[in-house]
Amino acid sequence: MLALDSLSKHFGGVRAVDGISLTLKEGxxxxxxxxxxxxxxxxxxxxxxxxxxTTGTVRLDGRDLTAMxxxxxxxxxxxxxxxxxxxFGNLTVAENLWVAxxxxxxxxxxxxxxxxxxxxxxxxxxxxxxxxxxLHSKRDVQASALSFGEMRRLEMARALASRPxxxxxxxxxxxxxxEDGQILAERIRETRDRGVTVLLIEHMMELVMGISDRVAxxxxxxxxxxxxxxEVQANADVRAAYLGSKHKDxxxxxx
Amino acid sequence: xxxxxxxxxxxxxxxxxxxxxxVVLLTGQVSMAQAxxxxxxxxxxxxxxxxxxxxxxxxxxxAGLVSAAIACIVGFPALRVKGLMLVVATLAFGxxxxxxxxxxxxxxxxxxxxxxxxxxEGFRSIRYFPENGWExxxxxxxxxxxxxxxxxxxxxxxxxxxxAVLRAVGHDETAAQSIGLNLxxxxxxxxxxxxxxxxxxxxxxxxxxxxxxxxxxxxLLATFAIxxxxxxxxxxxxxxxxxxxxxxxxxxxxxxxxxxxRSLLFGALIVLAMNLRPHGLLGEHAPRxxxxxxxxxxxxxxxxxxxxxx
Ligand SMILES: Nc1ncnc2c1ncn2[C@@H]1O[C@H](COP(=O)(O)OP(=O)(O)OP(=O)(O)O)[C@@H](O)[C@H]1O
Ligand SMILES: [Mg+2]
Numbered sequence: 001m002l003a004l005d006s007l008s009k010h011f012g013g014v015r016a017v018d019g020i021s022l023t024l025k026e027g028x029x030x031x032x033x034x035x036x037x038x039x040x041x042x043x044x045x046x047x048x049x050x051x052x053x054t055t056g057t058v059r060l061d062g063r064d065l066t067a068m069x070x071x072x073x074x075x076x077x078x079x080x081x082x083x084x085x086x087x088f089g090n091l092t093v094a095e096n097l098w099v100a101x102x103x104x105x106x107x108x109x110x111x112x113x114x115x116x117x118x119x120x121x122x123x124x125x126x127x128x129x130x131x132x133x134x135l136h137s138k139r140d141v142q143a144s145a146l147s148f149g150e151m152r153r154l155e156m157a158r159a160l161a162s163r164p165x166x167x168x169x170x171x172x173x174x175x176x177x178x179e180d181g182q183i184l185a186e187r188i189r190e191t192r193d194r195g196v197t198v199l200l201i202e203h204m205m206e207l208v209m210g211i212s213d214r215v216a217x218x219x220x221x222x223x224x225x226x227x228x229x230x231e232v233q234a235n236a237d238v239r240a241a242y243l244g245s246k247h248k249d250x251x252x253x254x255x
Numbered sequence: 256x257x258x259x260x261x262x263x264x265x266x267x268x269x270x271x272x273x274x275x276x277x278v279v280l281l282t283g284q285v286s287m288a289q290a291x292x293x294x295x296x297x298x299x300x301x302x303x304x305x306x307x308x309x310x311x312x313x314x315x316x317x318a319g320l321v322s323a324a325i326a327c328i329v330g331f332p333a334l335r336v337k338g339l340m341l342v343v344a345t346l347a348f349g350x351x352x353x354x355x356x357x358x359x360x361x362x363x364x365x366x367x368x369x370x371x372x373x374x375x376e377g378f379r380s381i382r383y384f385p386e387n388g389w390e391x392x393x394x395x396x397x398x399x400x401x402x403x404x405x406x407x408x409x410x411x412x413x414x415x416x417x418x419a420v421l422r423a424v425g426h427d428e429t430a431a432q433s434i435g436l437n438l439x440x441x442x443x444x445x446x447x448x449x450x451x452x453x454x455x456x457x458x459x460x461x462x463x464x465x466x467x468x469x470x471x472x473x474x475l476l477a478t479f480a481i482x483x484x485x486x487x488x489x490x491x492x493x494x495x496x497x498x499x500x501x502x503x504x505x506x507x508x509x510x511x512x513x514x515x516x517r518s519l520l521f522g523a524l525i526v527l528a529m530n531l532r533p534h535g536l537l538g539e540h541a542p543r544x545x546x547x548x549x550x551x552x553x554x555x556x557x558x559x560x561x562x563x564x565x
Contacts, residue, residue, distance in 0.1 A: 074435030085393030086430035088423045090489075095419045102420065111440075116416040162435050225441060 001026045001197060007056035007167045008221075016042040018221035019056070023113060024166065029198045031212030031229070034206075035241060038199045039221040041083050043123075044168045049073050049082050060166070074103040077165030079226050081155045081172060083201075088248040089144030090160070094121040096143050096158050097129055103162025104108065126161070132187070136187050148175055165242070173204045185211045217241065260395045262508060264463050267398035268489060269503055272476075273404055273457030273483025273495040279449040280484045281418075282442050283425035285338075288345035288465035290351035292322040293460070294472035298356055298372060300458025301467060305370045305381040306363050310525035311383050311462065315401075318458030319451040330443035349477050357469040377468025381461050398459055405452055406492045407518020413491060421445055422489070453480075475518075482521075486528055488535020498535075 001022040009017040024030045030041050036216040045051040047058055049070040058065045065073050088096050093164055097122040105114050121139075121207055122127075130136040133153040139145065143154060152172060169188070173181045192198055202208040208215060209229040216226040218239040225232050234240055272293055279286045297317035303314035319492040329348055336344050362371035384394050413416050424441045426430045432438055461467050482502065487494030506524065510517050528535075 033265065050433070069437070070432040071435045071437045074433070080433055082430070082433070086427050086433075088419075088426045088430065090422050090426045091419055096423075099419045099431075099436070100434040102416070106435055106437075115420060116412070116415045118411070118414040120416055121419070156436060179548055249485045 001061050002199070003059040004043070004047070005057045005059070007043070007046055008054045009039075009046055009051055010054045012126065015221045017046060017053075020218070020221070020223050022216055022223070024197055024199060024225075025199055025213075026101035027192060027195060027212050028213040029192050029200060031208040031215035032199060032201045032218065033203070033208055033215060033232075034218035038218040038241075040218055041170055042221075043218070044170055044199070044201065046081055047073075047166075047168060048078055062118055071103075071106065074164075075106045077104075077163070078158035078168070079103065079162045079164030079166070080168040081152075081159050081170055083170040083174070085148075085151050085155055086252040087146075087155055087158070089142065091143055092121070092140050093135055093143055093146070093154055094126055094130065094139040096124075096154060097121070097126045097161040100158045101125070103164075129157045131159055131161075132190075149180060152176070160191065160196075164196060166199065167191060168199045168201075170201045170202060172200070172206050173202055176204075178206075181207050201247055257391050260391045263395050263505070264398050266499055266503055267395070267402045268460040268463065269479065269483070269497050269499045270291075271282060271405060271452055271459070272480045273466045273499050274409060274507070275449040275451075275453035275456065276420070276480045277408065277484035277487075277489070277492065277495045278445050278452065279410045280481070281421040281425050281489060282469045283337075283428070284333070284442060284445070285342050285481060286345045286446070286449065287342055287474075287477040287481060288326070288333075288348045289449065289453045290477035291349035292326055292450045293457035293476065293480070294352050294356060295325055296322045296457030297461035297467050297472070298359075298378060299454070299459075301378050301381040301461040302371065303391075304462065305378075306365065307383045311387075313399075313459035314383075314469075315422075315455050319454035322457070322473030323451035324445045326453075326496025327443060327447040329450075331439075332445035333441060333446065334442050335426075346474065346477065349472070349474070353472050354471045356472070361497055371495070375469070376481050377466055378461070379466045381465045381467065385465075394463060396465070399453060401459065404456065409492045425489075427471070433556075448530070486525065486535055488532075490535065492536050527544050 004020055004022045006019045006021055007017055008015065008019050020039070020043060031070070032043065034040055042051065046053050046229065049065070052064065060076055060078065063076070065076065065078070068076070088099065091099070101120070102114060121247060127136070130139055133156065135150060135154055135157065138150065146154060156172060173184050176184065181204055188198055188211055191215065200208060200212060212229055214227065215229050215232045217224050217232055217235070217238050224237045224241060225235045272289060275291045275292065279289070299321045300314045300318035302307040303317055304311060325338060333341060333344060356372060357375055359372045360374045362369040362373060368380065370380050420436060420441060422437065424436060428438060479502065481496045483498040486502070487496070487498030502521065506517060506521055510520065513520065
């Protein structure tokens with residue numbers, strides 16, 4: 001459904017993303033891994049339109065998104081989280097989700113009805129998202145006052161509030177304990193089961209390899225491998241790419 | 256008595272000026288253009304009543320609409336610049352407006368007199384109130400009626416999603432775009448609303464003083480406009496109101512014996528206040544009314560906590 005075709009992004013001389021082609025299938029969890037600086041986050045930024053690609057196209061169900069503005073892509077069903085959490089710290093937890101509902105409502109509701117309505121932060125849909133993210137006790141707390149883990153959960157909930165078809169997660173388990181990683185894996189699966197396709201960037205190998213249907217590996221902006229988790233773990237190029245960091249190599253093997 | 260009623264009129268029009276900057280500041284834009292929109296409103300409303308004999312109410316509404324239209328046009332290029340560059344760009348726009356009225360001469364014959372803007376001389380005889388037998392307290396009540404309506408509208412807007420949307424954009428534009436907000440629409444919309452409110456305020460102002468001239472609408476007024484919401488904080492419209500009372504009531508009026516030293520004090524106070532209370536006198540969150548009325552845990556006031564981790 002989501003197709004990247006020879007996508008590139010160059011920053012001056014840096015080829016952050018260098019001709020990547022990928023196709024995500026409807027309803028799968030697709031892992032995207034690679035060493036630091038290999039272009040994973042840049043890839044997400046190209047899909048959402050935060051960056052304009054140097055070359056290549058992004059398509060969703062055959063529709064070319066490449067020239068669309070970011071909010072139009074959200075309306076098409078693309079949602080994301082950020083590697084360095086970007087919440088609206090000046091709003092409450094519930095309000096963070098409330099503003100994000102604008103993402104899918106812009107498909108139909110007129111903006112007067114969408115924006116000039118009071119009290120929508122207590123709607124059942126938001127209540128459900130809060131429960132899903134284990135944040136229901138924090139609904140009226142200011143987002144900046146949350147713990148790190150809660151912030152990550154809220155950011156994923158906020159992405160889901162726009163009712164995406166594709167969810168792009170940029171290192172959602174960063175800084176999380178193993179147990180929290182497992183809960184997160186469960187949430188990602190549930191999200192997929194509700195029909196959302198997931199692109200998962202993650203360094204926690206146990207998590208990606210455990211829940212991904214397929215995995216692609218980036219190195220220096222290029223795709224060096226793609227396949228099932230087992231195939232990728234066995235791939236010699238992938239091991240070489242990760243050899244720089246012994247720790248990661250072990251993670252890769254043991255996962 | 257008339258002295259205090261007159262003071263209340265000044266508070267009223269300045270509250271409108273401050274609220275116009277408040278709406279724009281919610282989206283994170285520091286606009287120095289509000290005095291320009293205020294000037295446009297003043298000249299437009301003055302022209303409507305003094306030159307064309309309109310009633311005061313349609314006159315100020317037209318003033319608001321004209322200012323809003325121009326603010327909307329200004330909003331688009333202003334989108335491209337942020338922070339200090341936006342300050343400079345809007346400052347330049349404000350000066351442009353002032354110089355426009357400095358050079359504008361356009362008078363018509365009315366009841367044997369020539370009325371209308373007359374260049375550096377300004378626009379005299381905007382005498383709708385005295386001509387129609389309004390007493391000082393009538394005017395004061397009228398002004399505060401408009402202020403209450405505008406404050407009420409903004410307070411209600413703050414409770415709708417639009418309020419959260421403006422604040423979201425003000426906090427993090429990148430995140431706001433990622434959740435499907437159209438940055439152009441939000442920022443230009445805020446600028447347009449701010450233009451409307453400033454136009455209303457300027458329109459009323461012109462009638463309270465009966466004589467307006469370009470010099471009034473300079474950088475000092477633009478600084479006041481943005482100082483009100485900055486000092487009062489973005490928690491709610493009441494912050495701006497309190498800042499107006501404080502600056503106009505205490506600093507300008509209360510310390511009149513200090514003469515021109517007050518301007519220096521004004522500057523020093525802003526610097527001091529922004530260091531001690533970076534989120535305004537009332538803070539960013541505390542005074543949001545739904546928290547005062549409804550229950551709900553208090554919001555922390557740690558100013559650092561709203562800064563996002565980069
Ligand atoms: N806005 C930018 N300007 C210049 N260079 C950039 C920019 N964004 C990313 N880069 C560079 O592009 C390369 C890829 O960065 P990217 O953030 O996509 O890596 P990543 O795979 O997400 O890494 P990590 O695992 O550390 O998050 C890096 O060399 C980075 O320095
Ligand atoms: Mg990254």
